[in-house]
Amino acid sequence: MSRIPFSEMQQAIEAALLRAGMNKHDASTCAQIHTESSCDGVNSHGINRVPRFVDYVRRGWVSLDGKPTLAKGLGPIEVYNGNRGPGILNALAATDRAMTLADAHGVGIVALRDTTHWMRGGTYGWRAADRGYVAIAWTNTESCMPAWGGKDTRIGNNPFVMAVPRDKGNIVLDMAMSQYSYGKLQTARLKGRQMPFPAGFDSEGNLTAEPGPIEASMRILPAGYWKGSGFAIVLDTLAAVLSEGIATNEIDKIQQGSCTGCSQVFFVIDPRKIAGQDFTNQVSDGVVDYVNSSTLSEDGEEVLYPGQSALRTRNHQRNHGIEVDDGVWAEVLALASAGGRT
């Protein structure tokens, strides 16, 4: 692992995206988002995803010319076709448009269909909350997890985001439906470790915390067993219904990488039009203080609100550089340089 300064990482990613054919403006935007996600400690959907994104572009699975086009407008609700454009750009446009709609109506809802992987869901929650808005957003995905009671993958690990603005640090939940991601299983396996809690079923149907057999069976555990399963199902349905898009069962037929063709929803509310930012801060501070001042459990070190850890990591890595796997960094540098694959 190395620590790379924010600006250096952003420049390398931008160069890689330029070489992949993206225009300067779009490459700069995507590089910033990938770097911000990494800076928050989410390399899995930050810098680590850059090579895969470039690969998708080369295969034609992501269209660099795809821009969101308005399919239907209904006052505070708008439906867009993402035209398989870069998922980050589509999702940023949707978030920003939902904020504009909320300026006019108090609430704005943008539903986006036929888009591509939005990388870190939290990006869009932080973006809205940083500007004083409440946000609820989610995406569906291809199936990668069995529904509760089943053994073959039928539901997506749909990320769900809720964000509340707070001057001392936004409250941002960024939660996928599985107890652990495949990325976390892989990391543990490579270190020869078990997961802290049961993480899925092996191919014989035994609940286990051993990552390897779960990666092989693809029977990762929904968070809360039947609860995460049910939540994934209804998020999937609603994303497709609101966007006039497709659900996991149809995404599975596309077979062009993760999330290609997926459906997303962005709800934004402006709480300044209701109780005001002072009241929002007062409520949020009350919740945060209550949680943070919990009596610690026997092996607990601190009790955090959602988003607290990301903010802490961000502040640390802004000053000390962003930790990145050496192999990933070398790969991004190769993509960025003249000697990289073209």
Place this chain on the structure above:
Amino acid sequence: MSRIPFSEMQQAIEAALLRAGMNKHDASTCAQIHTESSCDGVNSHGINRVPRFVDYVRRGWVSLDGKPTLAKGLGPIEVYNGNRGPGILNALAATDRAMTLADAHGVGIVALRDTTHWMRGGTYGWRAADRGYVAIAWTNTESCMPAWGGKDTRIGNNPFVMAVPRDKGNIVLDMAMSQYSYGKLQTARLKGRQMPFPAGFDSEGNLTAEPGPIEASMRILPAGYWKGSGFAIVLDTLAAVLSEGIATNEIDKIQQGSCTGCSQVFFVIDPRKIAGQDFTNQVSDGVVDYVNSSTLSEDGEEVLYPGQSALRTRNHQRNHGIEVDDGVWAEVLALASAGGRT
């Protein structure tokens, strides 16, 4: 356990509520909702709650005269003060108002503060979906669960509801934040059983599936560990922010029974104004068929979508009577009769 016909149960509950001082119209409405919840198999928030509701009325914790009053209106968003009125009536009014707002704007949001226990959250999801609307609703509650890493109760077991209309059976998620409710722990303990999965921590901090020690420690487990904890925190914050109401830390100070003074949110969207009911059915049927046709796990009997089990129970109990604990039924009959406590 006995099986009581729907109409007989509804009449008994209505009589009990009339004797508690409710007017005929309100008693009839609340009796219907309590009976419907029981018919769907959710006695814990149906008939079993009637004696406690009557007790709250007698203590003055629920105001029979409390009606929701408009505090603020902003196009598709309205904020109401629930004035500590009966939680069912307030939440029904909020749901219905959100549907009316959605008729005008495509989306309607009603935030409700200072209300009382809404009983079964699913009631409001089913109500909206039965009329063709999408709904997302939640409530905050008093604390009854430690946040992840803590040992004292600091977060609520906030129920969260998402509903999508579907002609062949609505998709309705009705999910609280804990892995198991205290009611489920009690039921298992009385039968001398363990929970199927770890359910909380004993007073020494050991994860256990044994209900008694968890009931004693009040250290029930959030669904998905840190995930359910984070979700509870952000739902709590947002309910209070949007309703200009109070969060769990303030509800804890009221000390007038479960949920008294709580904050609720009701989002409703009319999908008929977007893609139409045919498309909504097509998407929903696709999701349901995909999930229902999963390959079964080793000990799986069937794979269900959220709401499927409730609908099946409803259809069965409408024909065969509603199963109810004999002690609870006797208590409701006593409250309903002239000989009951007054």
